Amino acid sequence: MEFKYNENLIPYLYEGVYVVDKKRKIIFWNEGSERITGYTSDEVTNSFCYHNILQHIDETGKQLCFNGCPLQKTLNDGMINEARVYLKHKDGYRIPVMVKTLPIRDEMQNIVAAIEVFTDERFQKQIYHENQELKDKLRIDPLTQIANRHFFDFQLSKKLEEAKVFANPFGILMIDIDYFKQVNDTYGHLVGDEILKIVAKSLSSNIEKTDLVSRWGGEEFIVLVDVTSIDDLLKIAERLRRVVEASSYHFENGKTIQVTISIGGTLAKPEDSAKTLIARADENMYFAKQNGRNQSKIS
Known part of the structure; x- marks a missing residue:
């Protein structure tokens, strides 16, 4: 199902924002995501987040992309989820981020996609x-x-x-x-x-x-x-x-x-x-x- 999301998102948010469809294919990747992760929109759009691009882990080192992914949980239950995770930057080092995942619903209230918003905890915007x-x-x-x-x-x-x-x-x-x-x-x-x-x-x-x-x-x-x-x-x-x-x-x-x-x-x-x-x-x-x-x- 086709749906619009750019009208409801600000591409230039300081925070990282990306959208996945029901199959967890990345269909939107904003400039904040590029800045925080090092990956450009062209490098990740139309790939699947479970391909472990960012290789999210929790504080115990557990890999989350296949077991414990907040986005997958939101797609399944429609709930807003928050978690502190560590993503892997394109250059190989780990960054602590706070992620929030939210469902996107169609006119019939069916979940058709999900948004992840993530914030780099290391720096304030001015810094x-x-x-x-x-x-x-x-x-x-x-x-x-x-x-x-x-x-x-x-x-x-x-x-x-x-x-x-x-x-x-x-x-x-x-x-x-x-x-x-x-x-x-x-x-x-x-x-x-x-x-x-x-x-x-x-x-x-x-x-x-x-x-x-x-x-x-x-x-x-x-x-x-x-x-x-x-x-x-x-x-x-x-x-x-x-x-x-x-x-x-x-x-x-x-x-x-x-x-x-x-x-x-x-x-x-x-x-x-x-x-x-x-x-x-x-x-x-x-x-x-x-x-x-x-x-x-x-x-």
């Missing part, structure tokens, strides 16, 4: 806009156009908090361009800047969407990686190392410069702070440099 403005100004390194150190610190703090609450494993990679000072001294800083851009692009183009590569400072980069084992982290490090090694800068006269990187990595431990985690990766990176460069040291 969000202030943070968003600051993020837009500060999160991107102007030269390499990847995340800068400030944004990495912000993401790392969230990862560490999530790891403590949900025991989600992750790792980091500290990366340094080998002999970069010689490149600057030989060819000048403009060429050095182009090398930084090439390495940044090579790294950022070869990580998963849930991972993050940032410029740490100078010729150093750092990568936040969703992994569960040392072996997996080493495989990623070696892939990135080989990709950079196969990249090059081309002069107009046909001459090329190839650079390599040294990588140190480690998995986060429950007791880690940002300082201890980065220090361990940094120590491994210096081990790689001191023992021949163009290699990875993961522990």
Whole structure:
């Protein structure tokens, strides 16, 4: 049955709002939902919410999409339901939200759809806009156009908090361009800047969407990686190392410069702070440099 819902909803609500039909197919997804979850309307509309897009869990870690879904309960009994759940952002981390589900009825009072309204509990509206403005100004390194150190610190703090609450494993990679000072001294800083851009692009183009590569400072980069084992982290490090090694800068006269990187990595431990985690990766990176460069040291 066709029915109208846009006339009764404000697409630009600060809260997330989405509508599912009787079969739980998502048919409306507002800008608030895009902002809170990271998923655009095009990515989720006409998919089914039980495909576990947001992977709602409760405080015990119980998956709700197939057992305990507030939307399904509203579709079944027509009651308004409220619950505090944790949805999974597109970038992989968990967000606490308060959800309210409401039925949509046709002229015969049959339930034909349901609405879920969810509110990000972390921020008030004013704080969000202030943070968003600051993020837009500060999160991107102007030269390499990847995340800068400030944004990495912000993401790392969230990862560490999530790891403590949900025991989600992750790792980091500290990366340094080998002999970069010689490149600057030989060819000048403009060429050095182009090398930084090439390495940044090579790294950022070869990580998963849930991972993050940032410029740490100078010729150093750092990568936040969703992994569960040392072996997996080493495989990623070696892939990135080989990709950079196969990249090059081309002069107009046909001459090329190839650079390599040294990588140190480690998995986060429950007791880690940002300082201890980065220090361990940094120590491994210096081990790689001191023992021949163009290699990875993961522990």
